[in-house]
Amino acid sequence: MEFFCRHCDEIVVGQPYRVISEEDGVVLLNMTVCRSCYKEARALGLHSEAIQRDRKPRRRRPWADASTLSAGG
Ligand SMILES: [Zn+2]
Numbered sequence: 001m002e003f004f005c006r007h008c009d010e011i012v013v014g015q016p017y018r019v020i021s022e023e024d025g026v027v028l029l030n031m032t033v034c035r036s037c038y039k040e041a042r043a044l045g046l047h048s049e050a051i052q053r054d055r056k057p058r059r060r061r062p063w064a065d066a067s068t069l070s071a072g073g
Pocket of ligand 1: 005006007008009034035
């Protein structure tokens with residue numbers, strides 16, 4: 001997968017990661033970064049996570065809805 005690392009400022013091939021910095025519910029930082037930047041961010045104590053590669057839209061399963069709605073517990 002090819003993506004743009006906001007920290008390196010260049011196109012990178014591989015697994016993209018997202019680094020998020022939040023304070024009092026306000027997002028101060030939200031950027032897509034490469035693996036090495038992700039490791040750096042983690043070392044700094046920032047919240048970071050791998051971005052899921054497959055961006056398939058979530059399809060609801062009509063056959064599953066009816067049976068799960070009334071389940072209690
Ligand atoms: Zn980077």
